[in-house]
Amino acid sequence: MAFNQLTPELVVAFEGVVGPANVLTAQRVETDVYADYGRDHTEDLEFAPDVVLRPGTAEEVAAIMGLCHAAGVPVTARGAGTGLSGGALPIHHGVVLSTERLNRILQIDERNLQATVEPGVINEVFQNAVKEVGLFYPPDPASKGSCTLGGNLAHSSGGPRAVKYGTTKDYVLNLQVALPTGELIWTAANTLKNSTGYNLTQLMVGSEGTLGIITKVVFRLLPYPQQNVLMLVPFRQEAQAAEAVSAVFRAGIIPSAMEFMEREAIAWSSNYLNIPLTLPEEIRAHLLIELDGQDLDQLYKEAEQVYAVLENYDVDEILLADTAAQKDDLWKIRRNIGNSVRYNSVYKEEDTVVPRAELPTLLKGVKEIGARYGFKSVCYGHAGDGNLHVNIIRGELTDEQWNVGLRQPISEIFELCVQLGGTISGEHGIGLVQKPYIGIALKEANLNLMRGIKAVFDPKGILNPGKIF
Template sequence: MKFNPVTPEAVAAFTAIVGDANVILPTSADDMLRYTHDETEDLRYTPEVVLKPANASEISLIMQYCNKNLIPVTPRGAGTGLSGGALAVHQGVILSTERLNKIVTIDERNLQATVEPGVITQVFQEAVIAKGLYYPPDPSSRGSCFLGGNLSESSGGPRAVKYGVTKDYVLNMEVVLPTGEITWTGANVLKNATGYNLTQLMVGSEGTLGIITKIVFKLIPYPPQNIVMLVPFRNEEQACEAVSKLFMAGIVPSALEFMERDAIEWSGRYLGIEVNLPEDIQAHLLIELDGNDMDQLFKEAEQVYSVLEQFDIDEILVADTEKQKEDLWRLRRNVAHAVKANSVYKEEDTVVPRAELPRLLHGVKEIGARYNFKSVCYGHAGDGNLHVNIIKADMPDEDWQHKLPEGIKEIFRLVVQLGGTISGEHGIGLVQRPYINIALNEVQLRLMQGIKQLFDPNGILNPGKIFA
């Protein structure tokens, strides 16, 4: 695909659409900086222009212009992505949705909310909790990420194990297609058997099929009570096994998170929270139960203890106070930041059927030993979703560039062999493209590329993503 540069005429046309204040050129280096990267490794790409439209109509005009003039457009939420999806790898336009940041309605009668894509996830969660309602998906970056980005990457987070991921809460979306056409994808209903599911086709398409401009979410009643506990294991594979055993006992926790020893230690150090692990502790499970009734939760907690008794664990820490709960969650949510602060790293977002976690973890360590890399593993064990953080530390650049990818391929081949796939919630974006054909066969890729072609005949929307 041959694209055209953003000419002064193009900048003038864009300025006429969005106004002077909402156009950033590379000459404003300070303003431009944050649009040159997301949270993926240390990657940097500078676009030719950043545009900050106010609504779907302005986005439509931008897309019509770019589609006609073959200018690539990279949509961007908060830039918290971990697969490079918001990077302007072909330069052109970065289209930021930051000004589409309104919660349009919270409809308590229907337990639905209509929002714009630039609303921060946590802001939305808190707004609905204030009305006794619940929007469960909460990626670790929920304090800064946008709902539109969550949808684009089909984000999950710790509560997915009980409540499902972002895709399970979207009923309908307004999108601007690469051609500039504006359409809704579905209807504001809990069930829909009217034509093909365009809503779920758009979710997780990583900004390659259209730009989300409005979202209708379903909400559920807020479960006000919870119990949070941290369970230390002397053996990390046993920690993984315990996950399956809890489900087989009929327990559905609202979170079930796995952290290797290093994950919790690094995070503690990063946050200045003292963790003081006994020397023989290799891993932890962070378990949360939620509901409406504390008596009921105490009963469930008893069941959890009786399952965990079968394993070689140290004393279970049950959070006594809201502060202690918060600290436990901060430890978990900041593992990625701690790893990032420690070294250049790559994060692989592996996912397998949950009972296969011990085999995956064992395989990752074995591959690491052969390829000479250290990994810090943690993640949403209840979903079989293990984040494998590969630490560069003092690995020579040459090995990091050329040898490590072979090791990553081995991890991904193992994942697929276990019935899993190479991304659970981060997407393929830019950095996992070289591995896509480990997960997808030729038929799948042909269908997906055909869909891309159908939505975006000129290939201008987020080019260079997903497909190799």
């Protein structure tokens, strides 16, 4: 698809919409600051935008869209740039539309257990704000301290609590969206149920900024679960750690988190954080299991049931975290695996997902493929959801091996996922880097429907071009 170049007239028009201070170009800001708008957390990729716009209202977003649509200039929306699939990279240059100024929590509606926010609000800021009034927003990606809710929506992000509470998609009731043509719509209503026409809300969620720009969000909330119990379970065999996950569910228990970490994942992260952790030689993997609710006695009862299930497996001594500080340390270790890997090496992160009970087979397959093609991987993830993050470490691989040689083994990993009833991304999205593999997960008929839908929303294809398919 051919796009038009940014013109000086268009820059002037943008200044009219958002004010000159919010029109950033390579000439106007420091090189490092500007370059950041062309990167995210995906490998070491970088693409320079022609201009960065920082609108402050939904109406400004809509006006920018109208201008870009008329001019045929690409627009790539950007939250915090913590994405892991290259979704926010402006590969066709043009406009990067940053939501950094759209960062207001507009309303917390305690009567209805709902909140209305702008897309640039940081996930954790939102979680804390609703917690203050006794409410709970569960989705908590590892990057919750920096990622935005708009980015979470774009990729249908999950996090540890998804196993009990679902992902971002399960909390959104209604979206205000600026369409490429410059119109602002609300996709639905502020209701828990809706059977009024097609579900445009869920069509937007996970569409990675290719259909419209989210300008406001209405989320549903839950009562805050006041109590939790956290245990770290060391296994002598990786496969058993993965198997135990299903067994806990079949015992009637739904943990609020059930995280798998292979030995190297937990070792790298605790080293990186300088949090000491006893890690006997024979321990191959851990499960981090959290139970939550309103009643601590009840949680201890459930914890006993979990212990009873785990007795059937070859586990070492279980650590039951009993202080807030201890819990915090365990969660820090879990959340910083990605950072610790990044600190050690460039890596490619694959976001594989399969039905929960197929996780041992997937893990075994990943290691076999790695051994066959000569790469090392660090695996961890949301075992309760069957969602395994496979971090392929660059290590000593040559450029050729890294850029070309890995395509075949990555394809084989994804083919295994699909054979097991799974798919190629659970919560990171397809973006740029998984795009070459989309055909493994989806048939041409599916992709044609998606292309058709894209054309309905964005007839000129200006929104985040070159992504997904």
